[in-house]
Amino acid sequence: xxxLQNLQAINLHIRGILGEDFLDHFDMLLxxxxxxxxxxxxxxMRASVKGPHVALAQAAGGATVSNSLIVEAHxxxxxxxxRLWLDSGSNVAFLYNPSEYLGKGSVRNASLQGTAGNxxxxxxxxxxxxxxxxxxxxxxxxxxxxPVAGQENxxxxxxxxxxxxxxxxxxxxxxxxxxxxxxPW
Numbered sequence: 001x002x003x004l005q006n007l008q009a010i011n012l013h014i015r016g017i018l019g020e021d022f023l024d025h026f027d028m029l030l031x032x033x034x035x036x037x038x039x040x041x042x043x044x045m046r047a048s049v050k051g052p053h054v055a056l057a058q059a060a061g062g063a064t065v066s067n068s069l070i071v072e073a074h075x076x077x078x079x080x081x082x083r084l085w086l087d088s089g090s091n092v093a094f095l096y097n098p099s100e101y102l103g104k105g106s107v108r109n110a111s112l113q114g115t116a117g118n119x120x121x122x123x124x125x126x127x128x129x130x131x132x133x134x135x136x137x138x139x140x141x142x143x144x145x146x147p148v149a150g151q152e153n154x155x156x157x158x159x160x161x162x163x164x165x166x167x168x169x170x171x172x173x174x175x176x177x178x179x180x181x182x183x184p185w
Contacts, residue, residue: 018084076131
């Protein structure tokens with residue numbers, strides 16, 4: 001279980017966490033430009049969402065991954081598409097096991113120290129900036145971090161990394177029809 005005190009140590013204004021098991025009952029709009037979160041149980045926002053719709057991840061056999069905010073993305077140095085979890089709680093983009101899907105030379109030797117959501121210290125490496133394409137949406141020069149060699153997390157199978165929603169001005173999630181609308185800054 002995740003302790004709220006870990007988040008409050010970073011920001012005392014945090015009073016709680018809304019989990020996806022609650023949020024997946026609504027269409028959801030994260031409007032970073034106006035610092036708003038809008039929840040819509042009636043589906044009224046769907047008609048006003050402009051731009052391309054990006055499918056949320058499918059599991060083997062075509063079933064939608066339960067409570068998934070995972071999108072398929074293509075990285076400029078990628079050997080294959082990656083599955084990235086859209087994460088509103090992260091302030092950086094993160095890749096696990098990048099040697100499996102990025103070309104050689106993408107991992108830099110610079111070592112950084114970071115704090116995970118559970119308050120544990122982690123050693124991280126910066127990756128070469130990547131252009132990220134999610135459907136027709138393109139993000140240029142996105143910086144990713146990864147655990148230093150030897151700390152890779154091989155147990156993660158549903159997704160390859162995290163993509164912070166702060167890279168987008170607006171993110172619309174339609175759980176019923178399993179798509180996201182992504183509007184870059």
